[in-house]
Amino acid sequence: MRRYTGADVIVIGAGLAGLNAALHLQEGGARVQVLEARDHVGGRVHSMRQQGHSQEAGGTYIGAGYERITAVCARVGIELVDVTPMLAFFREQDLVLDGELIRQSEWPGHPRNVFPEPFKTRMPWNLHRVLAVQDNPLPAPERWLDPKFAGHDVSVRSWLAGLGLDEAGVRIAYDVNPSFGDHAGDVSALLLFFRAAFSVAQRRSAPDGVLGYTVENGVQRIPAAMADLLDEGVQFCQTVTAITTGNHEAEVRCASGDVHVAPHVVCALPVGVLRDVTIEPTPMALSGEALRSLASQPVTQMYFAHRSNFWDDDGYAPSMFTDGPAGMFAAARNGKNPEEVTSFTAWIMGARAKRLASLPEEDGVRAVLGAIESVRPAAKGKLEYLGHKAWGKDPCAKGAWAYFKPGQIAKFGATMSQSHGRIHFCGEHLARTARGMEGTMESGERAAREIISM
Numbered sequence: 001m002r003r004y005t006g007a008d009v010i011v012i013g014a015g016l017a018g019l020n021a022a023l024h025l026q027e028g029g030a031r032v033q034v035l036e037a038r039d040h041v042g043g044r045v046h047s048m049r050q051q052g053h054s055q056e057a058g059g060t061y062i063g064a065g066y067e068r069i070t071a072v073c074a075r076v077g078i079e080l081v082d083v084t085p086m087l088a089f090f091r092e093q094d095l096v097l098d099g100e101l102i103r104q105s106e107w108p109g110h111p112r113n114v115f116p117e118p119f120k121t122r123m124p125w126n127l128h129r130v131l132a133v134q135d136n137p138l139p140a141p142e143r144w145l146d147p148k149f150a151g152h153d154v155s156v157r158s159w160l161a162g163l164g165l166d167e168a169g170v171r172i173a174y175d176v177n178p179s180f181g182d183h184a185g186d187v188s189a190l191l192l193f194f195r196a197a198f199s200v201a202q203r204r205s206a207p208d209g210v211l212g213y214t215v216e217n218g219v220q221r222i223p224a225a226m227a228d229l230l231d232e233g234v235q236f237c238q239t240v241t242a243i244t245t246g247n248h249e250a251e252v253r254c255a256s257g258d259v260h261v262a263p264h265v266v267c268a269l270p271v272g273v274l275r276d277v278t279i280e281p282t283p284m285a286l287s288g289e290a291l292r293s294l295a296s297q298p299v300t301q302m303y304f305a306h307r308s309n310f311w312d313d314d315g316y317a318p319s320m321f322t323d324g325p326a327g328m329f330a331a332a333r334n335g336k337n338p339e340e341v342t343s344f345t346a347w348i349m350g351a352r353a354k355r356l357a358s359l360p361e362e363d364g365v366r367a368v369l370g371a372i373e374s375v376r377p378a379a380k381g382k383l384e385y386l387g388h389k390a391w392g393k394d395p396c397a398k399g400a401w402a403y404f405k406p407g408q409i410a411k412f413g414a415t416m417s418q419s420h421g422r423i424h425f426c427g428e429h430l431a432r433t434a435r436g437m438e439g440t441m442e443s444g445e446r447a448a449r450e451i452i453s454m
């Protein structure tokens, strides 16, 4: 066992939250030691090389108004690539319900379209997003934690029912490929309002005509460049198993047997992982309950190369939004030419991702490929499996992102980020004013400020 002292702050987790906290603390004059379980930084920002392009398994899209992310890129000299021309093509996808392939143009008059009359022209993948903007009670994203809006912390199902959707309509509007939870009864409408309010707010500070960016050769270059700015670097392969907070210092234990001691700890672990870390004394009351009960979304991505442009043969869009095992089967456009499809990713969410993750890999691939080929005979033999990433099965992530069930935001949303003795928490699940990578950065900044102000 080795015992390390000398740092002012130990930061656990070298994702964007931990790295941003570490940088702010270092700039505030603290000596910071970052501990990371993996052998690389970035966490849920993870870029892979595939077929000469970078393929993102995690955070990809940087809203043009993500001020913290764009500022850090400017600081470390990472040039952002404007993806606005690519995004236009993401609207081109067809719908698959119950094995039937439906063109967007057929949807408004299609017998399966059970949306109320005013919503019939909306596609299932964007109706709830449009309504979350139009029907949003939040004047600003940060107000989602204001008790004044707690009455909106109801299920997405009851919110949509209030807008006139029946049970079948809710199923098509939300449950086909849910970003949060397994179905509309499982997630708070207030979370969708927060996401929508942030999406609108960040666009206000975006340059004219630019919707978003990504990073050439991989978004993972951002956390890598942030880590390079740290005087003490990052200690890799340090899986933290326990944190004890005492009167004068906190102690962090690793699976390796090493023990790190410092006056303060920033814990930037994903919530699903944090549940398995022993914290002494145990966080009580609402923050303890939040830790035990906040859910993480299982998401599996399966990557495919195409041997030919099968969509030219059948005349449908390359991408499909399906209610089957292939989930959202999306054409990736990671090259210079926005028109060029570079590969495909099947995004499988929620309960379907859990089922898929329980299968042996070969069976999972067969199920997904079989589902694509049965609705798209033109794709038969044209897709080659490249690999997959199951975020729910990753022991360092235990899910792609956290989500709040109905009632949870009002109950512990505002208090769950409170420090516990000498431990300060941050991470994607504790973002208060922003979402995605931007919210993650904000949470790290907040944790650093808490310590600096002491």
Ligand SMILES: Cc1cc2nc3c(=O)[nH]c(=O)nc-3n(C[C@H](O)[C@H](O)[C@H](O)COP(=O)(O)OP(=O)(O)OC[C@H]3O[C@@H](n4cnc5c(N)ncnc54)[C@H](O)[C@@H]3O)c2cc1C
Residues within 6 Å of the ligand: 012, 013, 014, 015, 016, 017, 018, 035, 036, 037, 038, 041, 042, 043, 044, 045, 057, 058, 059, 060, 061, 062, 063, 238, 239, 240, 241, 268, 269, 270, 273, 299, 391, 395, 396, 397, 399, 400, 401, 426, 427, 428, 429, 435, 436, 437, 438, 440
């Ligand atoms: C599939 C997917 C797509 C996404 N797309 C977007 C997008 O397009 N735009 C956007 O803005 N956001 C997106 N996000 C969200 C964004 O990537 C995350 O919110 C953000 O990267 C989370 O950062 P974090 O620092 O909170 O957590 P993480 O990045 O998970 O960092 C936590 C770190 O802790 C480490 N760790 C885990 N266990 C231990 C342990 N026991 N001891 C020590 N270290 C440990 C992990 O290895 C990791 O490095 C996406 C996420 C996913 C998964």
